[in-house]
Amino acid sequence: MSLPQAKIVPRRSAERGAADHGWLDTKHTFSFASYYNPKHEQFGALRVLNEDRVAPGTGFPTHPHRDAEIFSYILSGELTHRDSMQKQGKESNDSKTFYRMHRGDVQFTTGGKGIAHSEQNEHNKDWVHFLQIWAMPWKKGLPPNYHTTTFGEEQKRKAFVPIITPLKAGPKASLEDEKAAIPVKDGTIPVHADLVFSAGIIPAGSTFEYKIGGDDYVSSKLDRKTYVHFPATKGGKAKIRLAGETVLSEGDGAYVTKVNSGDVLTVESIGEAEAEVVVIDSN
Template sequence: MITPRKSADRGRTKIDWLDSRHTFSFGDYYDPAEMGFRTLRVINEDRVRPGAGFPTHPHRDMEIITYILEGALEHKDSLGTGSVISPGEAQRMSAGTGITHSEFNHSKTEPVHFLQIWITPSTPGIKPGYEQKTIDDAKAHTGFAPVGTPDGDGQSVKIHQDAALSVAKLDRGQTVTTNLKKERHGWVQVARGAVTVNGTALAEGDGAAISNEDKLTLVANAPAEVLFFDLA
């Protein structure tokens, strides 16, 4: 079963420096029917104007993954981490017992466009942590490249949950497949372009909850960048 979540139906926060689309309830956007899917709690698509960003603020007990689409995002946190995240990289911050951080557009002239993803950890109260890795771009062009996994092997960041995130970057007409084990669930998020997933058309910004499907076949209807979540 594939249940689409259309881009136009998402919540929105728009202020002078931020344009954010919320797949699930977040901040002032609240829809009791859209509180997340399985352990996936937040997918925000954010555009931040040059030189602006989120001032220091706190988080607890959440796995926060940042995926850059365009531009660069500057990160600082209470662990002493200072970094810049660019396209082709993934950042994971485990909020655990408590962490504060800030995120700003690294450029004074160009906007930054990114996805911020929250996944509920399997165990509350873990030690806060930070990780940043380069995604296997070549693999993403031939199938799904790991972005985040429970063991954090290879070029994936570690997610403290029975959940995995991968990405495929597809040319028009390209087809990729992936399997879902019995009793697993999936979420597809189209970051760019357009695809058909098991016969269901999804456009840029669309997402879809997936249950009771043992195999997914994605066909790119346009050049596309697609995130796939494998969830318990």
């Protein structure tokens, strides 16, 4: 085991909250909507991790959000985001008000003082499969904002790629800092939390290393709360092993505690197919 001090507790797919509404097939890692589990409410700044599949021509109508950092990670299909001012069928190049997302896209929302948006699968035949993740911000009443960025697969097949890192200006950011929206790591999306979100696509037989806290991306160095989620994308053909001992199947996750910034967590792909894995690392 490469992290002898770490505690790794699996969160099995079969034990997660599940609901099939016909148009929506969803699994909840944490308490959400009608699913309540007092043992799984929050982990560090991580509050929600839903793995959703949404039927074509359906989706989440306009709804409000407040004081949460929300991001969608697209696994397959397409998902269209619109804010409350956008109308069905209206096109725009402004990703802050409209964005039709595909695999590799990440759409990020700072709910802050309050926003309203919709997420719809406007495709005529294909389902969309995506992760919806919420983090609790370090401060309430922030200016609402959107960011949408594409992260290609080539780099993800070489190593874990940081996608979201903390806002560089930190909790005391000015309005100018908020508008500039500069993250700790260039090219990533800034989040109002001491959190790093990374993704990797690990070829079968290969091992990736995840460095807790990234390359000095975080301010809280000790006792990081690191959650690994293994989306179900390969029909059960992929498997991973964490730190040389804990085996996860598709749809599983794992709580990793008693780790500090700079520690290295190994993730081996031990199944027949490549394994797409995301890591949420917060304080």
